[in-house]
Every structure is written in C-alpha cells, then in structure tokens.
Amino acid sequence: MDRTMIGVTALALSAAACTIPAHAADAQQKSAGKLPDGRDVAVITLTAHNGVSARILAYGATLQSLFAPDRNGHPADVLLGYDGLASYVDHPNYFGATIGRYANRIADGTFTLDGHSYHLPQNDHGQSLHGGGHGFDKVLWQVAKVQSGPVASVVLRHVSADGDAGYPGTLTATVTYSLDEHGDLGITFDASSDKPTVVNMTNHAFFNMAGEGSADGALNELLTIPASAYTPVDSHLIPTGEMRGVAGTVFDFRKPHPIATGVRDGHDPQIVIGRGYDHxxxxxxxxxxxxxxxxxxxxxxxxxxxxxxxxxxxxxFYTGNFLDGTLVGKQGHVYRMGDGVALEPQKFPDAPNRSAFLSARVDPGKPYHHAMIFRLSVR
Structure with a gap:
C-alpha cells in the first residue's frame, strides 16, 4: 500500500488506514568520536523493519543519514552530508542539522520585543541567519533518552543561556527523533523560556531521492508544494512583506513538476536574486x-x-545555490548547486519584524512546539 496516497494531515489517520503487522524498531547508541576539546559525541542509529534507517549525531542534533529502499528494495542514503564527525565541525554547512534559536533570516540581526531591542550576530551579509553563526547546529546536545520498541527514538536536550547569540531568556530545548515500524521519521522540537523570546526551529536536511552523490543531482526530481502563495525577498533574501500568488510563475508547485524547469529561469527576478530557489x-x-x-x-x-x-x-525551499564544489561530502562526492534540495518547515523568515506574519514569540508558561515528519515511500 502506498501510504502517501492516504490522508497526510495526521499520523493517527494514516496509521488507522494501513493494516500492517507490528514490528519493533531498534535504537543503538555508539560513539562518533571526540570534539577538539575532548568531549565524546554520541551517534544513535534508528532502524525500522522495512529497510528505513536514520543516523543522528548529538553534535548539532544532526540527521547524518537517512536510508530508504527503492522500488526494487535497494536502499540508498538520500541525505547530503559527511561520513565523519570532524567534517561537520571543520566544514559546517547545516547538513541535516537542527537549526535554532531562529531558523532562516532576521533582517539586520535586530528585532524588538516588548519595547526592548535585541541585536544578533550578523553572519549573512548584514543579516542574522540560522541562529547567527553559532546556533544550535554547532553545539553538543545531551542525549537524554534512547529507546527501542514499536517506535525507536532518541531525545536530545540543550540549554541556551539568557543572552546566547543575543536572544533573551534561558531556553531549554529538546529535539526528539522517532522512527516507527512503517519508516516514518518524526522530528519534534520543544522549547520553554523563562523570559519572552522568539523561537523558530527546524531541520536542515538536503535531500536527493535518487541517492546522495547520484550523477544527475536532485533537480530532475518531481516536487509538490501545496501553497498558493510565497513570500518574495529583497536583495538580502529578506521577505518584503508581500504574499505573492504562485499562479503562472515558476513558484507554482501545486502540481508535481521537475525542479529543473524553473531553477535557472532568469525571466523571474526572484530566481535571479536567490540564485535559484531560496524562498x-x-x-x-x-x-x-x-x-x-x-x-x-x-x-x-x-x-x-x-x-x-x-x-x-x-x-x-532551497536548491543548494551556494554549494560550489568546494565541499567534499560522503564517499568523496563534491557537492554542487542542485545536488540536494532542502525543504525546511518553519515560521516565516523575519517574522519577529513582520506583524502580518504568524508570531514566533514564546512566553514563560507557553512553550514552543513544532512537529514534523519525513515520510518515506515508493511510487
């Protein structure tokens, strides 16, 4: 049964619709090596009975690999990244990492909350990107719990001090990776703060469903995004505040079509600004x-x-526009633009400065919660 054809708005609905015998999923923890300061970094492998497996590094709460079978049952790693811990430390590029405190960009590295202005590191041409250069992707997370069972899981925990990277409030964050017997990989982000703050967490996996390192990259793959509008950006990739309809543009993915048909279409100024899709x-x-x-x-x-x-x-949706052949990834593969694409669920970029966007505010007693799922199947 192709579970992607079943309603995808709730795990409970898909589970009820599929009659599949229960099988245990397995979780195993080992060491991935040590950081330069001598701290040991755990790696946890979650394995389901159907051939899906995920490997999670405690450094950056990073999804290092995700193996999925093709229609003939042959598995392949569908994530860009590195084979070893040292490359994640020495050549960071957000591959599979947990992003926070704030995913995406905040204009001029500044936002105001309750009349107070907060200033963040400007690590992207004057903007603050993905936590400001030393975000959640570059810290060693504590392994709080690992378990096998019908759902195999690992819970990772990190405490970000008040003022860390300019953000207010001591933030206690957890990331839970869970792999069920069907091969659904859930990622749940939870965070609580002792002061009003802003939070926007996501995972920054780069996908190539043909398999990491495939000769043709990911641009010929078929993409669907059920969105009638997107947020166009200025020259610094900051949303202008407009909600622009996708109809009649290269941003219309409401029906599946190859990414390649629009990614280099210079007739659309937004593609020129982004050097591809970064919207x-x-x-x-x-x-x-x-x-x-x-x-x-x-x-x-x-x-x-x-x-x-x-x-x-x-x-x-990001087509890896800044992958320029200077990074050597898994199995010695040199990564170029389009070798993988990122699909990062999130609040809107620069929401702390845009009252029309859904607020990213988190208050004491009102914790942050984001649940996402990577659901793998074969068509």
Missing amino acids: NFALDKGATPVPGLAARLTDPVSGRTLDVLTTEPGVQ
Missing part, C-alpha cells in the same frame, strides 16, 4: 495542531518518495 512558501493549510503536508519530492527513476509534514505554516 518561503505559505502553505495553504497554515499552522495546524497535527502535521500536514508541506512538500512531496519524488525521484521518477528509483520511485523513492519523501513527504514532508509539519505543524508550521511555511516551508523554505
């Missing part, structure tokens, strides 16, 4: 209490299909 899509579903469909990516040759589900209102 937030306003999902038609909006923010939801249970994860709903944000994107679907299919490799027509292997049949491997990824559904990205989220409770958040937006998804950033």
Whole structure:
C-alpha cells in the first residue's frame, strides 16, 4: 500500500488506514568520536523493519543519514552530508542539522520585543541567519533518552543561556527523533523560556531521492508544494512583506513538476536574486495542531518518495545555490548547486519584524512546539 496516497494531515489517520503487522524498531547508541576539546559525541542509529534507517549525531542534533529502499528494495542514503564527525565541525554547512534559536533570516540581526531591542550576530551579509553563526547546529546536545520498541527514538536536550547569540531568556530545548515500524521519521522540537523570546526551529536536511552523490543531482526530481502563495525577498533574501500568488510563475508547485524547469529561469527576478530557489512558501493549510503536508519530492527513476509534514505554516525551499564544489561530502562526492534540495518547515523568515506574519514569540508558561515528519515511500 502506498501510504502517501492516504490522508497526510495526521499520523493517527494514516496509521488507522494501513493494516500492517507490528514490528519493533531498534535504537543503538555508539560513539562518533571526540570534539577538539575532548568531549565524546554520541551517534544513535534508528532502524525500522522495512529497510528505513536514520543516523543522528548529538553534535548539532544532526540527521547524518537517512536510508530508504527503492522500488526494487535497494536502499540508498538520500541525505547530503559527511561520513565523519570532524567534517561537520571543520566544514559546517547545516547538513541535516537542527537549526535554532531562529531558523532562516532576521533582517539586520535586530528585532524588538516588548519595547526592548535585541541585536544578533550578523553572519549573512548584514543579516542574522540560522541562529547567527553559532546556533544550535554547532553545539553538543545531551542525549537524554534512547529507546527501542514499536517506535525507536532518541531525545536530545540543550540549554541556551539568557543572552546566547543575543536572544533573551534561558531556553531549554529538546529535539526528539522517532522512527516507527512503517519508516516514518518524526522530528519534534520543544522549547520553554523563562523570559519572552522568539523561537523558530527546524531541520536542515538536503535531500536527493535518487541517492546522495547520484550523477544527475536532485533537480530532475518531481516536487509538490501545496501553497498558493510565497513570500518574495529583497536583495538580502529578506521577505518584503508581500504574499505573492504562485499562479503562472515558476513558484507554482501545486502540481508535481521537475525542479529543473524553473531553477535557472532568469525571466523571474526572484530566481535571479536567490540564485535559484531560496524562498518561503505559505502553505495553504497554515499552522495546524497535527502535521500536514508541506512538500512531496519524488525521484521518477528509483520511485523513492519523501513527504514532508509539519505543524508550521511555511516551508523554505532551497536548491543548494551556494554549494560550489568546494565541499567534499560522503564517499568523496563534491557537492554542487542542485545536488540536494532542502525543504525546511518553519515560521516565516523575519517574522519577529513582520506583524502580518504568524508570531514566533514564546512566553514563560507557553512553550514552543513544532512537529514534523519525513515520510518515506515508493511510487
């Protein structure tokens, strides 16, 4: 049964619709090596009975690999990244990492909350990107819990001090990776603060459903994004505040079509500004209490299909435009633009400075929660 054809707005609905015998999923913890300061870094492998497996590094709470079978049962790692811990430390590029405190960009590295201005590191041409250069992707997370069972999981925990990277409030954050017997990889982000603050967490996996390092990259894969509008950006990739309709543009992915058809279309100024796609899509579903469909990516040759589900209102679609052949990834593969694509569920970029966007504010007693799912299947 192709579970992507079943309603994707809730895990409970898909579980009820599929009659599949229960099988245990396995979780195993080992050491991935040590950081330069001598601290040991755990790596946890989650394995389901159907051939899906995920490898999670405690450094950056990073999804290092995700293996999925094709229509003939042959597994392949569908994530860009590195083979060893040292490269994640020495050559960071957000591959599979947990992003926080604030994913995406905040204009001029500044926002105001309750009359107080907060100034963040400006690590992206005067903007603050993905936490300001030393965000959650560059810290060693504590392994709080590892368990096997019908759902194999690992819980990772990090405490970000008041004033860390300029953000107010001591923030206690957890990331839970969970792999069920069907091969659904859930990622849940939770955070609480002792002061008003802003939070926007996501995972920054780069996908190639043909398999990492495939000769043709990911641009010929079929993408669907159920969004009637996106947020165009200025020359610094900051949203202008406009909600622009996708109809009649290269941003219309409401029906599946190859990424390659629009990624180099210089007739659209937004593609020129982004050097390809690097834009937030306003999902038609909006923010939801249970994860709903944000994107679907299919490799027509292997049949491997990824559904990205989220409770958040937006998804950033990024075609790896700044991958320029200078990074050597898994198995010695040199990564170039389009070798993988990111689909990052999130609040909208620069929401702390845009009152029309859904607020990213988190208050004491009102914790942050974001649930997302990477659902793998074959078509």
